Amino acid sequence: NGAPTGPLPAPTRSAPGLRALDDALLYAAEAFDRADSRRLHGRRRTRTAVLRTVLGARGREYGMRVALCFGVSAAVAQALHHARWYGQHEHWYWLPATAVFLVKPDLGPLASRVLSRAAGTVLGALLFAGFAAVLPRPEGLVVLVTVCGALIPLATRHFAAQTAVVTVLVLALVMAGGEPQASLARIGETLLACAIVLVVGHLPTLGRRGDAIRARLAEASGAAREYLAHVLSESEDREARWALRREAYRTLAEARAAIALASAELPPLARHADGADEIATTLERLVDTTTACAVHLDDTGTLDPTHLHRLTHLATDLHLPVPTATTP
Incomplete structure (x- = not known):
């Protein structure tokens, strides 16, 4: 009912370890009861520590990898754009954006996230091509966007599934905006980005x-x-x-x-x-x-x-x- 818990009885223990556990639990209960976040012994990080993390070995390696992936993918995307490889599809920035996103180390091992992204994109593009052939426009696309938005929280259990749902969502938004279907171009860009990230990730020269x-x-x-x-x-x-x-x-x-x-x-x-x-x-x-x-x-x-x-x-x-x- 939101009322304070009041005084808690002090347990009696004989072993030092159990008494230490009781002390920690009692302190946690009191701290949360007071809702005083300053006394929860959170992580204290100074500006110097933050700068050391950013400019340290991990920060430098990640920065170099992002810069190289973005530079290579942007150059490839511009070359394909000027060569009219995209046709009527003008979203050349999808390639470097995909490459930079794949560099993120919190998405799992490099090979796993690259393969999951490629498989999810191919599956999502094929699914969207099938939906686009039968759904009325724009009502059907609006419904498809709504369904995909609802599925995103469920699809986060696996990166490939999440990629497939997001791919359908993005392509539906693009077509609902009046642009032509870009499924094939999206597949090609993703596979190129995966190849670039995979090669850059295994280069021996990045530190x-x-x-x-x-x-x-x-x-x-x-x-x-x-x-x-x-x-x-x-x-x-x-x-x-x-x-x-x-x-x-x-x-x-x-x-x-x-x-x-x-x-x-x-x-x-x-x-x-x-x-x-x-x-x-x-x-x-x-x-x-x-x-x-x-x-x-x-x-x-x-x-x-x-x-x-x-x-x-x-x-x-x-x-x-x-x-x-x-x-x-």
Whole structure:
């Protein structure tokens, strides 16, 4: 009914880990009850960190790839446009727009997204050609646009299905606007864009391969090191410790995602992820042990020698500075 939950009973636990879990759940309940988003320990990113991300290895590689794909596809599109390859179809910009969109790394592995885009476009263009032959104009096209718009949320489960629906939608809008059918041209442009992106994506000259994974692992290593240093300092600032813990696990998750993406690529690209999985696993063990050490510190006020011994070995394996506690 929207009313505050009121005071929550404090559970009684015997194990330190369970007590730490109870504390975290109670804090989350109180924070959401107050609706104070400033106390949720969100990600704190300075302008310097943002610039470092944009101008770092990942940003430079992505920028070079986008620039090269756009330049090549725009040149090809202009050449085809002036050669009247399009016929009455004037949307020459579809080719570079498709190429730039396909470069986006969040759409999955390169080969997978290229093949899905090609298959979805061919299927969508063929479906639209069939609909255009039987539907009345413009009423039928308006209905087709409405149906496709409703299907987009359902089609997001697979990139090929989403591409097919969007292709039908775009071609229906083009024809409803009074322009001739452009199904064949759309298929040709998409296949050209897929070929360009596939070739550019496997060029060996775009910086040092594996930079994205190395950058993610470096971020995760730095976050883990800061979290470890804070715990070993035996600071009483628990909110800062929670924020560092969230950052450590967040960067680890991003590194894992980058490794999984690279491992799913074709062999020329996947080989650059060799060995990264083992490093991420060791980092996870380091962060987990640091969290266990922090829980023991909160519960007893002292650091566990067993945790310290394990942290020393893990830090040595990762070539990180060997941690030292402020108190024995």
